[in-house]
Amino acid sequence: MNSDRKYKFSWSLLGDIEAGRPNLGNTTRLEVYRLLQFAFRDVIEQHVGTEETDKIFYESGALAGKEFYEHMLTPTTDLNEFVRELQEVLKELGIGILRVEKADLEKGEITVTVSEDLDCSGLPELDYEICSYDEGFISSLLECFSGMKFIVKEVDCWCTGDRTCRFEAKAVV
């Protein structure tokens, strides 16, 4: 890959919001976020096809998850500690309500649900799961926490008529 990239991510790219938006502040309407995401999805799909698009979103989520872990969470080796802080931060930032259904790190199996998900809650019913960005995001968080690589699959989604998004994570042996 080209070494002098133009868009290489860095946390500082998020900017100094306090200074930059003294009046409007740190929040925006969720529609704006979704508008951006679905516009990207549309155009990217036209360029590279559906499968590649999903892959791009998954990888973007993973990149975001890694940065998020580094900047927003406290490193710990205790699963409970990790989950508790993650729940708190996700709720505080309005990303979603995280719940753990099953967590067996020894088997490398974790099932979590996200209600009121930033990406999909309230979307019209479609016949496919749409939260591939979230999948990547969660896989990265788990990897940063445990040191193991995880594949995350969204098995239930608002978009398929469910009330919560359910993600099954499996460690890659």
Add this chain to the structure above:
Amino acid sequence: MTKAAENNVDLFDVAVKNLHDLLTAQGVSAEPPELIGVGGYSELYASLLEVRTAIMAFASGNLNYKVTAKGYMPGAIKALQASLNHLTWQTKMVSSGDFTQRVDFMGDFSESFNMMVKQLEKSRNELEGMNRQLLENNIKLQQQADAIRESEERLRHIAENVSDVIWTLDRSMEHFTYISPSIAGLRGLSVAEALQEPIEQAMTPESLATLRKALSNEIVNAQNHHVADSQPEVIEIEQVCQDGRVINVEVVISAITDSDGKIKEFVGVSRDITVRKKTEGLLKFQSTHDSLTGLYNRAFFDAELELAARGRQFPVSIIVADLDGLKQVNDTLGHGAGDQVIKGAATILQMVFRGNDIVARTGGDEFVVLLREMDYEEAVIAIERIRSCVEIYNANNGEPSVRISLGGATAATGEKIPETLKKADELMYADKILRKQQAPVTL
């Protein structure tokens, strides 16, 4: 109605019954046989059947049942499943000690659950607090025990290295429970021997009585006072050593009491004071006796005279005896000869008197005898006996011979004593003059 329409009505009836059964009947078939292939009905039936099965599974506690159907109703069931599973996980976390778990979005249950967790946390904190307290107490006790052990070791070290014997006696006053090794130095016994020895054999009967009285005093003291201000009892007893020697022992006794003032045991320190007693005896003898003759001295005689004057043993006779020519003996034959004459006179007086008679050398050549309950006639007889003893002594001992002038008088009451002494003295002088005339001293 056409045949097809009739057929449709029949199918509709079957479908209604089918769906009704799915909702209400206990047993249903896996597929609707009559309606297989009727546009989408089988799929609808299968989905509803799955919802029904899932509800039944959750109702009977199988939260792992995997719902594959999609859509609003399966979604709602899955939401419930997610909540219950999450709750299960949370409960597991709580049981492993994570009291930060909170349930939300589950109505009244959330409140009850959260309250329970908070209570559990509070109880655990309290228990931990108690545990910490117990641990601290334990450490303190351990430190105290260490301090006690150190102090005990120190005391034992002291006890085993002083020449005094330190011992403890149980409260029955019969059995020694500890005796320090210096018992060997004191009485020639090993510790084991001393511990086995009956207390009656450890000392004379009088001493045992003294000891028991002192121990009893300690008990009374302990009952009446605080331990702090009760004084130890100090007694002197006599003990017999392994080799038969009798030694004088000073014993300091204290009672050890519990917090209620009840005696637990006695602790004592025994010290050999035989030498001290001997020295004391010697000093006492020296202060009351004349060193040359061993007779009482002037001070003792004066004190006895005063006692006799205040006493009741009348009549009291006094005999004054004075050596004749002592100065000449000293001058011509030397002081050694003079001392010999003085000792001779003492021997003679000791031959005549004994027991309670007070025979004293009150000056260089002067002796006085104080005789209680002796009348004048008896005193005269005593004087005669002195004279005959002088003759016998001189006959046996050769030169320089002992010559004594004598005078005696008797007092009927205490008041008369000073004048009686004076009178005896005068009579002695009269005797001296008479004796000089009859037989002047020649050497």
